Amino acid sequence: MAKDTYLKKVLGTPRYDxxxxxxVLMVGAGGIGCELLKDLILSGFGEIHIVDLDTITLSNLNRQFLFRQKDIDKSKSLTISKAVESFNYFDTKLVPHHGNIMNTKQFPIEWWGQFSYIFNALDNLEARRYVNKMSLFLKKPLMESGTTGYDxxxxxxxxxxxxxxxxxxKATPKTFPVCTIRSTPSQPVHCITWAKEFLFHQLFDEIESNEAVNENNLQNETDNKQEIENIMKETNEINELRTSIKNDSSSIFIKRLILKIFKIDIERTLRLESLWKSRAKPTPLNYEENYETDLLGLIADEKTNDEKILDQDTKIWSVLENLYVLYRSSVNLQKRLLKGEEKSITFDKDDEDTLNFVVSSSNLRxxxxxxxxxxxxxxxxxxxNIIPAIATTNAIISGLSNLSSLKYYDGAESKKTLDHFSTTFISIRPNKYVTSASLLGPNPQCASCGLSTRGILEINQDQLSKMTLNDLIESIKSKYNYNGDLSIILGSSRLIYDYDFEDNLETKLCDIKGFVNQELLLIQDDEDELENLELFINYNSSTQLELPQLTLRQKKVPVTEKPQPVEPVAADNQPIYIEDEDSLIRDAEEIELDEQPSLKKRKTQKPIEV
Structure with missing residues (x-):
């Protein structure tokens, strides 16, 4: 019996073929990615490209089942491709890419065009938004997925x-006022944020001028002039401590650090009597009298105490033990900077030195x-920023992603409407273990797909030196029936033309700063009659100038709820031109979903039958 006999019976021969x-493209090779790649291979997908920037860490192994301890520090995408060889029964071609999916040089728009389907298995919001944008540019179907705990x-x-x-x-990360973090913390998270974002960053990380504490911003949070003066003074003194890292011995630097941060600064804050009228007063750390001698004793036997203290992750350390951890991590960080191999050190939860510094300093505070x-x-x-990840949840969501995508290939794509597909949720709430909801049409107010249409502007470099901005504007007006004036923004925020700014009209496109390959061009109708048009500039050696075949929607036309057919991908897997990740942000490798599942109410329907 052929090895694909049962798969053909399950899928049907036409869909199997x-x-x-x-x-297809799978972005992300972590908790969801490991499970999803297994499912895609066992479903018989012909070719799968896997993109991930990360390397494997010890903390990944509890749920990313394709990795082993011997794989630590290896590329996730390369390792995952080799790990599935033992059960790649249908000889799926696997193409790993170690890189950032947002790197337009490594992954240009043409590269995206080869895929018939995109699967997201990402752990951060920025990369998700980027892949969504590429999906909109190329009209590629996208399967978005995520987990957080049991949900x-x-x-x-x-x-x-x-x-x-x-x-x-989408939910945005919670932030705290600077004055709360710096002067009046009341929760552990305030102290942790202070240790990570202020103390560690100011001492060891790269500091840019625009990151300095701004007195004007502080005035928006408090009208206490003394408090503002204190915060500004503390910041200046931290800068002096930063200099001390390279000029002083470890013992002198660390003692200065402890006395300044945990005694002098606290005593100064206590003088602001207005802060403590309704709050419990802090107690400065009496380091020299109560802890210095005992700390020196622990330091004398570092090997023993490293095992007793540093390796005890779940233990609540005493004040003395936290001082020991602060000392050991500070020494290591100072040595790393003095070696000259690192000009600055960025916090990383998997970097023991940086983590120990933040843990000990936040606990002392x-x-x-x-x-x-x-x-x-x-x-x-x-x-x-770790959200608990559960291997079983990842497995269920990956299975649902795979099953739902199979409906796209069942041979009747052009006749399907939104009712053929569902958003599916899982949880451990009674009667809510698995629920589904019909897909909705685009939100008319969505900046990505409701207020804009996207497409690809194909142009060769020779044409760039011949065509002026005015030529391009006239071509756009003629192609898309603009009746009035336009505004054109290049990149994220650079205005290159509007009714009152015509300086660039006769400038060659090649001479306009920022008009480069893989950049974005936003065209807005000043008459506010047509929706926004966003074009992706793509250098194409065989094309002089080709604007995408698009019909811009009238803003005043009401949006209908009538189901629309799902357009199939071209048979040759080339982009449908009616209208496409360099560092995956390493916010937290354990995060499987940056935001909670949507709370928007939808009409539920029966589970998908595949």
Whole structure:
């Protein structure tokens, strides 16, 4: 019996044949990616490209089952491709890419065009938005997925037919006022944020001029002039300590650090009596009298105490033990900077030196402000923005992603409407273990797909030196029936033309700063009659100037709820021109979903039958 006999019976021969000849992209090779790649291979997909920037760490192994301890520090994408060889029964072609999916040089628009389907298995918001944007430019179907603890969801996305990733607002990371963090912390998270974002960053990380504490910003948070003066003074003194790292011995630098941060600064804050009228006063750390001698004793036997203290991640360290951890991490960080191999050091939850510094300094601050001290394990969750990831949840969501995508290949794509597909949620809430909801059409107010249409502007470099901006504007007006004036923005915010700014009209495109390959061009109708048009500049040696075949929607025309057919991908896997990740941000490798599943109410329907 042929090895694909049962798979053909399950999928049907026509769909099986389609899968065998298709080429798909999977972005992310972490918790969801490991499970999803297994499912895609066992479903018979012909060719799978895997993109991930990260390398494997020890903390990945509890749920990323394709990795082993021997794989630590190796590329995720390369390792995952080799790990599945033992069960690649249908000889799926695997193409790993170690790189940032947002790197337009490594992954240009033409590269994206080869895929019939995109699967997201990402752990950060920025990369998700980028992939969503590429999906909109090329009209490629996208399967969005994510988990957080026992909760998870999948969202099939069909550009301009269903909601895109940006159609619903995403939760933003919680922030705290500077004055709360710097002067009046009341929760462990305040102290952890202070240790990570202020103390560690100011001492060891790269500091840019625009990152300095701004007195004007502080005035928006407090009208206490003394408090503002204190914060500004503390910042200047930290800069002096930063200089001390390279000029003083370890013992002198660390003693200065402890006395300044945990005694002098606290005593200065206590003088602001207005802050303590309704709050418990902090207690300065009496280091020289109560702890210095005992700390020197611990330091004398570093080997023994490293095992007793540093390796105990779940233990609540005493004040003395936290001082020891602060000393050991500071010594190591100072040595690394003095070697000259690193000009600055950025916090990384998997870097023991940086993590230990943040843990110990935040705990000492908690002690001073009468706040509960936390274990290293607990603080790592907060400092690393880690949302608990559960292997079973990842497996279920990956399975649903795979099953839902199979409906796209069942041979009747052009007749399908949104009702054929569902967003699916899982949880452990009673009667809510698995629920699904019909896909909705694009949000008319979505900046990505509701207020704009995207396409690719093809142009060769020779044409760039011949065509002026005015020539391009006239071509755009003629192509898309603009009746009035336009505004054109290049890149993220550079205005190159509007009614009152015509300086660049006769400038050759090649001479306009920023008009380069893989850049964005936003065209806005000043008459506010047509939706925005966003063009992706793509240098094409065989094309003089080719604007995408698009029909811009009238802003005043009401949006209908009538289901729209899902357009199939061209048979040759080339982009449909009716209308496409360099460092995957390493916010937290454990995060499987930056935001909670949508709370928007939808009409539920029966589970998908595949």
């Amino acid at each position: 389609k899968l065998r000849s298709t080429k 998870g969801q999948i969202q099939p996305i069909f550009p301009y037919v269903s909601e895109c990733f940006e159609c619903q607002a 908690c002690f001073i402000f009468n706040i509960e001290i936390k274990s290293k394990f607990d603080i790592k969750q907060v400092a690393g």
